[in-house]
Amino acid sequence: MGKINKTLGEFIIENQSSFAYSTGELSKLIHAIRLAAKVVNHEVNKAGLVDILGDAGDQNVQGEDQQKLDILANEKFIQTLKNREIVCGIASEEEDSFIEVNSHDELHQNKYVVLIDPLDGSSNIDVNVSVGTIFSVYRRVTPIGSPVTLEDFLQPGRNQVAAGYVVYGTSTMLVYTTGHGVNGFTLNPAIGTFYLSNPDMQFPEDGKIYSVNEGNYIHFPQGVKDYIKYCQEEDGDRPYTSRYIGSLVSDFHRNMIKGGIYMYPKSSKASNGKLRLLYECNPMAFLAEQAKGKASNGYERILDLQPTELHQRVPFFCGSRKMVEKAESFMAKHEAVEFK
Numbered sequence: 046m047g048k049i050n051k052t053l054g055e056f057i058i059e060n061q062s063s064f065a066y067s068t069g070e071l072s073k074l075i076h077a078i079r080l081a082a083k084v085v086n087h088e089v090n091k092a093g094l095v096d097i098l099g100d101a102g103d104q105n106v107q108g109e110d111q112q113k114l115d116i117l118a119n120e121k122f123i124q125t126l127k128n129r130e131i132v133c134g135i136a137s138e139e140e141d142s143f144i145e146v147n148s149h150d151e152l153h154q155n156k157y158v159v160l161i162d163p164l165d166g167s168s169n170i171d172v173n174v175s176v177g178t179i180f181s182v183y184r185r186v187t188p189i190g191s192p193v194t195l196e197d198f199l200q201p202g203r204n205q206v207a208a209g210y211v212v213y214g215t216s217t218m219l220v221y222t223t224g225h226g227v228n229g230f231t232l233n234p235a236i237g238t239f240y241l242s243n244p245d246m247q248f249p250e251d252g253k254i255y256s257v258n259e260g261n262y263i264h265f266p267q268g269v270k271d272y273i274k275y276c277q278e279e280d281g282d283r284p285y286t287s288r289y290i291g292s293l294v295s296d297f298h299r300n301m302i303k304g305g306i307y308m309y310p311k312s313s314k315a316s317n318g319k320l321r322l323l324y325e326c327n328p329m330a331f332l333a334e335q336a337k338g339k340a341s342n343g344y345e346r347i348l349d350l351q352p353t354e355l356h357q358r359v360p361f362f363c364g365s366r367k368m369v370e371k372a373e374s375f376m377a378k379h380e381a382v383e384f385k
């Protein structure tokens with residue numbers, strides 16, 4: 046008889062006990078994310094057949110054109126989390142400020158807040174290239190039963206209790222951590238069940254793939270330019286291969302499996318780069334570290350950064366530990382002079 050793959054449901058139940066304060070609330074939360082992921086997956090897969098491609102004609106708080114699928118995915122995740130009364134607050138790339146989730150009984154006991162990037166890789170939606178969803182979970186810091194505040198969301202990434210992503214690619218996968226390693230589950234679309242397909246995922250310590258939008262090369266800090274040149278030099282196992290999908294989730298996923306580094310540096314055009322600390326960099330950094338990889342802003346550990354705004358951006362270097370350290374060493378050489 047072939048290898049029996051554990052379902053996500055079975056895995057959640059089995060691993061619930063490994064989580065401190067375990068009341069089953071976090072398990073219910075992961076279940077809800079699984080459900081919303083299946084709903085969004087269904088929409089993504091038939092995107093070309095129904096009128097959900099293209100932009101929605103609105104802009105989000107960051108001045109980016111919202112795609113129709115950005116809005117649909119945002120609605121599906123928020124609705125699913127709200128309806129299950131397992132969170133007390135939600136923040137999203139597509140919402141200006143956080144949403145307080147009130148349950149029917151005044152003093153609801155929900156203790157988690159969730160931050161989401163409902164649709165990651167929006168520029169790839171219309172061209173049938175893989176996209177994703179990213180989520181990050183914290184225990185609230187304000188007293189249970191009291192109104193949720195911004196403070197509950199502006200926590201350093203090291204406080205995350207869970208983080209993960211869904212990649213809607215050649216197959217649909219849910220990859221997440223609760224601080225006990227990283228596991229990947231593949232959706233069997235025929236029966237709508239996620240199965241454990243990639244247990245204990247780990248970044249190879251070193252790699253041969255670098256992912257960066259080289260179209261911004263001339264605007265990059267000298268340290269980044271030097272590291273890209275280093276990746277391209279004929280020497281030993283170099284040149285490395287350049288791979289850039291333009292969806293953070295997909296580039297991260299490939300690099301975690303094959304070994305590689307993803308970079309979205311600051312530049313003379315964007316002094317903090319493009320990616321958002323709270324619902325892109327923190328969750329991917331938590332996953333990276335749990336998978337023996339590394340994540341920094343070129344100088345500091347992402348998970349130790351103290352957030353100050355819901356939608357703040359930070360430079361991002363993430364992937365195989367030795368590659369991130371190498372990039373950081375080039376950055377350190379030029380730290381003093383770079384456009385502070």
Ligand SMILES: O=P(O)(O)OC[C@H]1O[C@](O)(COP(=O)(O)O)[C@@H](O)[C@@H]1O
Binds near residue numbers: 162164167258293319
């Ligand atoms: O087109 P650029 O500037 O290279 O940016 C691509 C990056 O921006 C993102 O699309 C930003 O995420 P959103 O699509 O969620 O806004 C990342 O997924 C991706 O890595």
Ligand SMILES: [Mg+2]
Binds near residue numbers: 162164165166293325
């Ligand atoms: Mg994104």
Ligand SMILES: [Mg+2]
Binds near residue numbers: 163165167
């Ligand atoms: Mg997005």
